[in-house]
Amino acid sequence: MNLKKYTDYSLRVLILTGMKSEQELATIKEISTVFHISQEHLRKVVHNLTKLELIESIRGRNGGIRLAKPAEEINVGQLVRILENDFVLLECFNKETNHCIISPACTLKHVLNKALMAFFQVLDEYTLKDLINNEQELRKLMGI
Template sequence: MKLSTKGRYGVRAMFELAMRYGAGPVSLRSIAERQGLSEHYLEQLIAVLRKAGLVKSVRGAYGGYLLAQEPKDITIGDIIRTLEGPVAPVECVGDEEYECEKVEVCVTRIIWEKLKEKIDEVLDEMTLEDLCQYALEKKHEKDEGFMYHI
């Protein structure tokens, strides 16, 4: 299983909105520049995220986009599934109806079920707030440098 740029870039865009949560709308241009993404492509992703109720748009000269919920309430799974669809290593364990004549006797299906379960677990336990905390910790570590004692 491999995520497309939709999912990866969508998470990066939502991270930018989360880092500025509470500070007002953020322009697409600003997100695109900070993350090194195409503004045109970002427009397409944000439209899908807005339709799913994960972001809100604000019109006007100082308009832009905001998270529709607090960063702690939006999981990475919410974003990935909105942009990518069901996250499953194979069709037979996806969220969609899939008929396989060997479902009752398939020995390997348990592998795919367990893998999907673990993927869902990771995506659903990590929030945008977690990403922001991680980024701030990394920035702090970088700013602090190393301390040596003799």
């Protein structure tokens, strides 16, 4: 399974933003510089995270973004479920497009479905706060 770049970028935006104090704001330019992601991509990501009420955008000369809720309230598993829309690992996961002749007797789909559920079970155990517990190390790597 491969998560979309959009999900990756969203998580990075939240990680950097989550490391800011309540008075500090992150900016798209700063995030772009730190992660080497185009500002245009980030604008779309920030817009969506704002719509999801995970971050809030402050306009103006000294504007930027900040978390809209505490980092410990942002669950990684829930976020990935929202941002990803395709968890069809095999053809047989989609009854409408499944043409596999062994599907009725195949146990592979059950094994992979169990693995997918385990994947989300692990992600559900973590919040954004957990992802930024090593803040000092992250700051060094980001150069902030």
